[in-house]
Amino acid sequence: MQILWLKTELLHPVDKGGKIRTYQMLRELKRDHKITYLCLDDGSGDPQAQRLSQDYCDELITVPHSTTPKFSGAFYRELVANIASPLPYFMKKYESPGMRGAIEAALQKRDFDVLVCDFLQPSLNVPRRLPVTSVLFQHNVEAMIWKRHYEVQKNPFKRAYLYDQWRKTKKYEGAACRRFDLVIAVSREDATLMKEGYRLESVADVPTGVNTEYFRPSDQSRIQSHNIVFTGSMDWLPNEDAMQYFTREILPLIRAKVPDVSLTVVGRNPYPSLIELSKRDPAITVTGRVDDVRPFIESAAVYVVPIRVGGGTRLKIYEAMSMSKPVISTTIGAEGLPVNPNVDIIFADTANSFAEAVVRVLTNSAFAQEVGERARQLVCDNFGWQKVSARFAQICEKAVRSNKAHQVNSIGHVPVVN
Secondary structure, eight states: OEEEEEESSOOOSOOSHHHHHHHHHHHHHTTTSEEEEEEEEOSOSOTTHHHHGGGTOSEEEEEEOOOOOTTSHHHHHHHHHGGGOSSOHHHHTTOOHHHHHHHHHHHHHSOOSEEEEESSGGGGGOOSEESSEEEEEESSOHHHHHHHHHHHOOSHHHHHHHHHHHHHHHHHHHHHHHHSSEEEESSHHHHHHHHHHTTOSOEEEOOOOBOTTTSOOOOGGGOOTTEEEEESOTTSHHHHHHHHHIIIIIHHHHHHHOTTOEEEEEOSSOOHHHHHHHHHOTTEEEEESOSOSHHHHHHOSEEEEOOSSOOSOOHHHHHHHHTTOOEEEOTTTTTTOOOOBTTTBEEOOSHHHHHHHHHHHHHOHHHHHHHHHHHHHHHHHHOBHHHHHHHHHHHHHHHHHHTTTOSSEEOOOOOOOO
């Protein structure tokens, strides 16, 4: 297939879940298909990002685009101004006439078989008429994330703002999903949620994958017996909420039983109050972005995922499982992953039960090893990227065949009315 792949960013550094999934899938797809990767570029990524794109695409097209840095004065002014917009803020900031023009030019230049819109954000810039099959690759049900943010927020002003973002996202996401020939979700649960909630006819799902050769256990002697680790992009709101919840409500309960417990938080752009907390508490380490998360996972005794408001599926869970780490997660944190609760992963949905599970792992090395070994076996047997990418390609090929009779396919612009 000739694939036109749309995204809002270059993939290097490959340092967050969405990038990892896309990068690994495209590397596999590139073996048998021709990939043109068209994206926005704000120039903030790896200086070698354009050169490194040859890892995952045959042709790269970039469109200059800038967004306002988080936590700046201009960022907060934009958040306030967004109250008057029919689009949620996380969508509005990626609106780009330049990207729309680049897509149109690419479609005129080459006969593509399928256009893949990777995440919801690029859909703002998809032209009205497409001579190809159109696929929306949904890593999350975005409206669900905002709904959960709204539900757990206690500050009345923030709660009202998050409610508004949820309302706008639900309206936009439903309309956007219906524009495309096919929506691909990253779990069966997400696929069902979108099919029923947005009245969709064509929805499929692909599982989350992991590179089991890259993420593998090595030196057991490096494990710090009372160290907890969390990894993830800290500028993603569900991860920020998870760490606020963990440090405020769960960690004190663990310390009551294991006084020398330590916590390592690994991920780019940590929020300011987490950095301040680490300065006051020497048992908490905040690394910021790292080139390789494996040493931090390897040295930990337990991997935690205290996520309360996420969507999609967590690649980092499979990464930790692939390294034979016992994982403790909320049900939402592992949502959509075909795992076996309390066999190869431990679920805990209250602060007390989460703390108790962590304490058990930290104080019972035999139990921790058993859970970790079962976790490694599960992902090695079922979730390599080659299998995941092959399924994605098969789904797209089937959609292309079903649309073969249509010379021009119109998906229209999403209405953005209140």
